[in-house]
Amino acid sequence: MSEVQLQTHRELIESRRKGHGMPGELFGRQDVFETDVEVFFHRLWIVVGVTADVPEAGDVHTVDIGKASIMIVRDDDENVRAFRNVCRHRGSRIIKKAGKASVGMLVCPYHQWTYDLDGSLRHSTHMGKDFDASCHSLIPVHVKTVGAHIFVCLADDPPADFEKLETVMAPRFAPYDLARTKIAHQMEIVENGNWKLVVENNRECYHCAGTHPELTNSFLAEDFGFCPDGQSEESLQSYDEYLKRNAACRENWEQDGYVCATFESVDEGVDTNFRTQRLVISGANESQTLDTKVACTKLLGGVERRDLGDVHMWGHHSWTHVMSDHAVIAYLLPLAPDKTLVRTVWLVHADAVEGVDYDLKRLTEVWIATTNQDAELVANAHAGTQDPAYIPGPFSNYTEAALDQFSRWYDAKLRAHGV
Numbered sequence: 420m421s422e423v424q425l426q427t428h429r430e431l432i433e434s435r436r437k438g439h440g441m442p443g444e445l446f447g448r449q450d451v452f453e454t455d456v457e458v459f460f461h462r463l464w465i466v467v468g469v470t471a472d473v474p475e476a477g478d479v480h481t482v483d484i485g486k487a488s489i490m491i492v493r494d495d496d497e498n499v500r501a502f503r504n505v506c507r508h509r510g511s512r513i514i515k516k517a518g519k520a521s522v523g524m525l526v527c528p529y530h531q532w533t534y535d536l537d538g539s540l541r542h543s544t545h546m547g548k549d550f551d552a553s554c555h556s557l558i559p560v561h562v563k564t565v566g567a568h569i570f571v572c573l574a575d576d577p578p579a580d581f582e583k584l585e586t587v588m589a590p591r592f593a594p595y596d597l598a599r600t601k602i603a604h605q606m607e608i609v610e611n612g613n614w615k616l617v618v619e620n621n622r623e624c625y626h627c628a629g630t631h632p633e634l635t636n637s638f639l640a641e642d643f644g645f646c647p648d649g650q651s652e653e654s655l656q657s658y659d660e661y662l663k664r665n666a667a668c669r670e671n672w673e674q675d676g677y678v679c680a681t682f683e684s685v686d687e688g689v690d691t692n693f694r695t696q697r698l699v700i701s702g703a704n705e706s707q708t709l710d711t712k713v714a715c716t717k718l719l720g721g722v723e724r725r726d727l728g729d730v731h732m733w734g735h736h737s738w739t740h741v742m743s744d745h746a747v748i749a750y751l752l753p754l755a756p757d758k759t760l761v762r763t764v765w766l767v768h769a770d771a772v773e774g775v776d777y778d779l780k781r782l783t784e785v786w787i788a789t790t791n792q793d794a795e796l797v798a799n800a801h802a803g804t805q806d807p808a809y810i811p812g813p814f815s816n817y818t819e820a821a822l823d824q825f826s827r828w829y830d831a832k833l834r835a836h837g838v
């Protein structure tokens with residue numbers, strides 16, 4: 420039997436046919452996974468939480484990203500800061516478990532070196548008079564908040580084009596005052612699939628009509644592409660109506676000062692990969708609920724009308740929907756070639772009261788069902804791509820163009836980092 424020669428990461432990328440899916444080894448191989456984590460999660464800006472994860476001074480939210488762990492902290496001046504979760508003494512984790520905690524100071528469990536919320540080392544016993552505590556502050560991590568999103572970048576020199584995202588999103592998020600929200604619900608699920616398959620699944624709605632009965636009550640699959648070939652007269656007519664309604668909605672929103680235009684920065688040259696648009700919701704055009712009406716009667720920020728559609732933003736590992744009454748923010752963190760953590764957070768106005776202003780089931784049922792359905796789709800796809808019989812097939816130019824674009828961007832980013 421001849422020896423099996425493994426292709427390099429670069430060779431695998433080059434082997435992808437234009438307009439086709441990636442070869443299975445890009446999803447399944449451990450070495451590819453480790454490089455992916457380094458390039459796409461340690462060098463680019465990523466979402467790691469929401470401002471409501473750390474509402475009060477002393478709150479800390481710990482997130483593991485590959486081998487790295489970071490602590491997001493609300494300091495005494497209400498600023499959000501982030502630090503590496505690595506003690507400056509002998510490296511112990513300072514916070515042992517990912518997730519939320521409330522602390523006065525950051526105390527290392529090993530020899531009790533104690534850090535202030537600004538990262539400075541305040542107490543360390545038995546180190547002698549020559550020890551300079553000021554040289555042993557926690558290692559800071561670049562952090563920025565945009566709306567409710569907390570973004571971090573682990574690189575020393577973060578990509579400068581993040582500024583574009585901040586500039587584009589600021590006026591779109593501003594009316595909703597997302598910093599004044601609370602977490603009504605959160606869901607963490609480990610999907611049995613590679614992170615790129617989770618992203619691909621999120622970037623197309625080709626699958627929506629056949630798999631997401633709850634979501635398609637409010638989501639218009641036409642927003643994600645439509646091929647007129649072979650469609651019935653009825654469906655062509657309804658597409659025409661969709662276009663007219665969209666145009667009328669947008670005009671009406673723009674007149675009220677709500678930004679609608681699609682903006683995308685997804686080409687090979689960009690580091691910060693994102694897209695945004697204001698999507699029209701079916702029916703009442705209010706919210707992604709089963710009846711398309713608001714689930715929370717206390718609207719976000721200073722918003723006065725309910726029918727504002729959905730301010731949608733996606734990044735290279737996250738997706739956000741902001742409606743008049745609530746926001747849903749989801750992001751993924753890679754755990755293994757075939758394991759991806761997806762965290763979804765439902766945000767409502769900070770003063771909204773469950774049972775009075777909103778019913779939790781109504782608020783969450785669409786995206787809980789959708790997320791579970793997507794998890795199954797991703798697991799199935801991952802398993803199929805690992806089958807020796809898998810041959811990557813063609814994307815639909817109408818509904819999956821964003822996937823080819825993502826594959827090209829993936830290629831370009833790895834090339835830029837020497838892969």
Ligand code: FES
Nearest residue numbers: 506508509527530
């Ligand atoms: S490793 Fe943290 S105090 Fe020693």
Ligand SMILES: [Fe+2]
Nearest residue numbers: 620627631793
């Ligand atoms: Fe889906």
